[in-house]
Amino acid sequence: MMRERLRTAILISGRGSNMGALIEAARRPDYPAEIALVLSNDPAASGLEAAKAAGIAVAAVDHRIHAHREDFERSMDRLLEIHRIQFLCLAGFMRLLTPWFVARWHGRLINIHPALLPAYKGLRTHERALADGVKIHGCTVHYVVPAVDDGPIVAQAAVPVLDGDTPQTLGRRVLTQEHRIYPLALRLIASGAAVMADGVVRIAAADQEGSRALIQPLDS
Incomplete structure (x- = not known):
């Protein structure tokens, strides 16, 4: 019996070239992860439109409207929780992550x-x-x-x-x-x-x- 698929989010800042490869792989019914969300720090990232066209939920948290990096990351974290995300893949995500966020997702975050x-x-x-x-x-x-x-x-x-x-x-x-x-x-x-x-x-x-x-x- 196949285990429940791992609810995965992809974090992007631009077009998300590797995002496309992950989404395509996850289309296979026997693939053990599902791409449940594509999240960007830039609302204008072209990868968001590509993900939406592929039927993936998308969201953006604009880092420029947050005074501190950790505030930005806490906003991201709340969205990830809302979407019940279990695992994260960075795919051209051009923001340095704070120790707080890395610790929060320790063992559940790859690049x-x-x-x-x-x-x-x-x-x-x-x-x-x-x-x-x-x-x-x-x-x-x-x-x-x-x-x-x-x-x-x-x-x-x-x-x-x-x-x-x-x-x-x-x-x-x-x-x-x-x-x-x-x-x-x-x-x-x-x-x-x-x-x-x-x-x-x-x-x-x-x-x-x-x-x-x-x-x-x-x-x-």
């Missing part, structure tokens, strides 16, 4: 970052990877902790860095993998296959894909 953490925390990840001459780059889904771009890692995907890459071409290759691993990570968590303990996420053996490796450059 996706366009780099192979713990490398390249922060912004301009593709530019920095190219400047360093790395041969493999990628993306990471991780639990959110008070430190920025930190926290237990749920899933990662790697892509080759090719000669002639620009931040744009590399970014597109990484984004394709983001759209794959974010729904995967949410599925693993919602199904109980991914469990966080002692600061590490353990994945059930049945959900691991073996020892395939990405090697760049290719061995000829």
